[in-house]
Amino acid sequence: MGEFADKVAVVTGGASGIGRETALLFAAEGAAVVVADIADAGAGETTALIEQAGGRAISLHADVSQAADCERMVAAAEATYGRLDILFNNAGIMHPGDGGAAETTEEIWDLTMAINLKGVFFGCKYGIAALQRAGGGVVINTASFVAQLGAATPQLAYTASKGGVLAMTRELAVIHARQNIRVNALCPGPLQTKMLMDYLDTDEKKQRRLVHVPLGRFGLAAEMAQAALYLASDRSSYVTGATFNVDGGITAAYVTPE
Numbered sequence: 001m002g003e004f005a006d007k008v009a010v011v012t013g014g015a016s017g018i019g020r021e022t023a024l025l026f027a028a029e030g031a032a033v034v035v036a037d038i039a040d041a042g043a044g045e046t047t048a049l050i051e052q053a054g055g056r057a058i059s060l061h062a063d064v065s066q067a068a069d070c071e072r073m074v075a076a077a078e079a080t081y082g083r084l085d086i087l088f089n090n091a092g093i094m095h096p097g098d099g100g101a102a103e104t105t106e107e108i109w110d111l112t113m114a115i116n117l118k119g120v121f122f123g124c125k126y127g128i129a130a131l132q133r134a135g136g137g138v139v140i141n142t143a144s145f146v147a148q149l150g151a152a153t154p155q156l157a158y159t160a161s162k163g164g165v166l167a168m169t170r171e172l173a174v175i176h177a178r179q180n181i182r183v184n185a186l187c188p189g190p191l192q193t194k195m196l197m198d199y200l201d202t203d204e205k206k207q208r209r210l211v212h213v214p215l216g217r218f219g220l221a222a223e224m225a226q227a228a229l230y231l232a233s234d235r236s237s238y239v240t241g242a243t244f245n246v247d248g249g250i251t252a253a254y255v256t257p258e
């Protein structure tokens, strides 16, 4: 069996993008995976793909902005597979109406915070207790490079929510460090996923973003899954509280190559 034989993982936002690729990779390494999402069809597809490949998974309807759903998602991992070892708080939204302070409505702000920030809190609120019951484990929270760099094409609510994820990750890492629990933030750069391609919906908008990426291309969800695999495995046993950038160099750049 693979690196995660006997491990149990919960992946939120597992119906598509980073979450799906990570669920597939964790399962390929032997983990049993709870694929949690509000998108039931996509979550079911992820589970089916895992099962076709000979892995173990269940899909579960969970809206991470709802405490009861997060409690149920963690309970499902323990009831079905007996424990929880890896919690990947990855679900997130990028609202098309999110912009600067003047144009972002209170509703968009509240919805973005409820899913992107409170959702991570709820995942940790119930998930960390389960990791403690298992004698330790790993939390990975998906933040973003935008939590570290300002953009003239603003998404104020999104950016603030991801900044909150980084701050919460650091504090949780310190609180739980002596309990054999590591907590890290995965910070993807701009990716070729539906979420970002829907937002950068013209070639001009895509090029304007790529100018800032030293590697000169958008990242792939599968490349984020490789980073999540590292952070979830014992290979990263001395890594906690990290802002783990997997971003094509965007946060390192001042001037990019021609």
Ligand code: NAD
Binding pocket: 012, 013, 014, 015, 016, 017, 018, 019, 036, 037, 038, 039, 042, 062, 063, 064, 065, 090, 091, 092, 093, 094, 115, 142, 143, 144, 145, 187, 188, 189, 190, 191, 192, 193, 194, 195, 196, 221
């Ligand atoms: P995606 O849209 O493909 O996946 C997000 C998933 O989250 C979807 O399956 C969606 O149904 C689910 N989701 C949305 N609201 C939910 C809720 N309330 N409860 C449960 N699930 C919910 O996008 P992705 O790129 O794979 O995004 C994954 C994470 O990566 C997000 O947190 C996103 O902010 C972050 N991220 C993405 C990029 C990018 O360029 N795509 C860059 C940096 C960070």
